[in-house]
Amino acid sequence: MSARNLGTELDLSWISKIQVNQPAVLRRAEQIQARRVVKKEWQAAWLLKAVTFIDLTTLSGDDTSSNVQRLCYKAKYPIREDLLKALNVHDKGLTTAAVCVYPARVCDAVKALKAAGSTIPVASVATGFPAGQTHLKTRLEEIRLAVEDGATEIDVVINRTLVLTGQWEGSDFIKTSTGKETVNATFPVAIVMLRAIRDFFWKTGNKIGFKPAGGIRSAKDSLAWLSLIKEELGDEWLTPELFRIGASTLLSDIERQIYHHVTGRYAAYHDLPMS
């Protein structure tokens, strides 16, 4: 991530002045999904683009080096080569934006990617993920260790106790949630966050990135997220530097849709390599 939020004087009046018209937000969320559909070549191109925004993620208690290795390989080769050839995009170097793992698995991921000859960044969740209810000292140490292991991006769980008492923190990227909550990335919430990003940009000129995570499973969902960004922030935000989708199973559905677009058939489970 190249762009950096250089920060600004904390002006809490920006936050206290914010008003959200909930019914209007809900309506807008519905509209974008219904009115910004893409079909055929457009759909295929958008889906391929969506792949480049994915933080291919595994955050399970039973992650081991073998499934992390498989994940990294999938990140490097997200869509079957013959499908990419059919669409004439095989020379675009299509990969996911990053792989995202627990701190303890960063080492495995870095090693696997290196072996695959890839420069895909490794992102690590950190700071007592997903609750964030650990001491500041251990949280900082966790980040330090992950970076030492080779993680170049850290998804920090902010201290929500501080937020709920009005003490905010700054960041380069904001994420809808950890992805481990009961409700995760929803459109209405995203609209509010995107408007905040836009306001901040208008006020300071700093571009903050956005990462929805959790529950984004279907190719159709990913298209809707792309149009949402396009509508609310514009094309300049549609780059991996400013937009990521945190997902684990989304990629395989996208691949299935691409398969269908190219062959006209729905893929069998064994037609596509697992991640």
Place this chain on the structure above:
Amino acid sequence: MAATHAQRSTREIFTTLEYGPVPESHACALAWLDTQDRHLGHYVNGKWLKPERRNSVPCRDPITGENLASCPQAQAEDVAAAVEAARTAWENWSGLPGASRAQYLTRLAKMIQKHQRLLWTLESLVTGRAVREVRDRDIPLAQQLLQCHAVQAYTQEETLAGWEPMGVIGLILSPTFSFLEMMWRICPALAVGCTVVVLVPPGSPTPLLLAQLAGELGSFPGILNMINGPASLGPILASQPGVQKVTFCGAVEGGLRLLIQESVWDETMRRLRERMARLRGGRGLDGAVDMGARGAAAHDLAQRYVREAQSQGAQVFQAGDVPSVSPFFPPTLVSDLPPASPCTQAEVPWPVVVASPFRTAKEALAVANGTPRGGSASVWSERPGQALELGYGLRVGTVWINAHGLRHPEVPIGGCKESGSSWHGGPDGLYEYLRPSGTPARLPSLSENLNYDTFGLAVPLTLPSGPEIGPSPAAPYGLFIGGRFQAPGARSSRCIQDSKGNLHAYVAEGGAKDIRGAVEAAHQAAPGWVTRPPGARASLLWALASALERREPALASALERHGVELKTAKVEVELSVRRLRAWGARAQAQGHVLQVAELRGPVLRLREPLGVLAIVCPDEWPLLAFASLLAAALAHGNTVVLVPSGVCPIPALEVCQDMATLLPAGLVNVVTGDRDHLTRCLALHQDVQALWYFGSAQGSQFVEWASAGNLKPVWVNRGHPRAWDQEAQGAGPELGLRAARTKALWLPMGD
């Protein structure tokens, strides 16, 4: 440009990440037109009617200009055939139990559901409107309307006892009508037992399809008939025997006026431009466009307006991904329009928005209310108190707070001023097609002899005529205007004779200037009276009732002089007292809260005063009719200008003496004089906001004609006397309905 999607490769789109076309196939619409060999007809009595030798009008795709089909242009005999079919169907339809009509409407709703794709593609194809608008909003709402009115029909016997269906309803659609607006009118009419003849502008096949779907249900052909023809056939439709009412269905939403407070002007305009730039326009049948096109005429209208505004120094901002050829027109934001420019007064065409700044909420309200239109408005504010205040103050039919364009079948929509005074949806919409049981049907024959130019123009001269054997003490003399008795502008009088032909008294001869003064006084009193809580209005009406009671001997004797038996006269006074008390009591309970599915938060159904209401009282029951009408009007918050009974105005003038001391000045104004002349002055007065007329058939006809000038709501009796002493006619719900208008105030909630 959204329209110029050259063949793009996935590889290119991968880089540009642009939107592509999402064409909705309209094959089914074309196939349907083919079933009629592309020659549509009228749809009458459950069958296609294709008379020989009619001019035919093409139905075109407004975007490509392609000729899709042809429609016959109706002649008078086609209209007569349709009305005859509707009249025959009415005999059966109106007599059915509500439950049977409910069942039919439910079946029609199902029928629409089954053929929804055909409906939405056809509608989008021929109107050019964005298909998502028709598909996601109009068609589902049309179904809901039918279902909701099925429920109303089901409970009709219970909730609408005392009312009966009017008969055949003529519906005239404007050339830019919307399918949905038509449904808002057809559904309640059919639900209550009326039958309908629709005059469809040539080249609009969707209503024909609806009629066919209804016809194919088999039972009850003839309740819904469609005739293709221009609005100029309207008078022929209106004059057919059996047609009881003609309603008009206006255009789909036009352009908008936006008032923005100076303190947030820059910020709001920035966001507005940002959002406009993301709008997509194109062929309506593209599923991913926000706005379609409405034909070349609409394009030219918008272009003329924008050019005119530009030449007057306005700033014009156009943006969005819209093809740059006619009939497409980009969303346009006009600002800095000089206040005196003609564009400021003119109606804003679609898709133009005119933004102007204001300083205070009070100023915004004055500007918003200072237009002849009164359909709907939305208020956007972070301060709920201020938003509500504005919502109550706006003189429009519908107000949305922090939302726009929400509709629901159970929430009445309507308007005031030139947006029309009829109501659609909810219980309010049903009364449009009902009349109190026992009231006579409308006769189609208008008097040809009535000369609108001369009716009531001249005032007959009155000379002294014999000895005055007046009441003792003498009846008050003068016009009761602004809370006191004043000499008439003409400085002349008219004599009132008693039943024996003796001179009873002289009363002032009021004229145009006196009416002007009375209307002014009523306007001045209006703000104070409207804001008075219902309880305070009630207590004043009760105080007036007590005063009337005390004055009983004088009133009874005045009535007696006019040939009323003393016993009956006493009953009349007693009933008048009761009416004042009854309406006082009813002042307390007005309006209610609706809870609408899909919306969190309430919709307030408010009953608001009409404003300055002019009432020409009947000659019969000179005191009782006066008191009944006055009480209903005041209880609903109106201020009034009354013309009392022509033959016996004395009791009304007697009551004025009490009103002078009890009521705020100008709340009630009573003008005596020549009834035709005063009626003329009132009907032609643009600032009289509603007019009730009880008199001759000719007078009624004149009132309806003259009131079209400002489209004030009118209530006329067409020369039929009412039984004022009967509860139903003298104090029934009809008076309450007529005395106020409905406003729907939407309050979506959420944090």
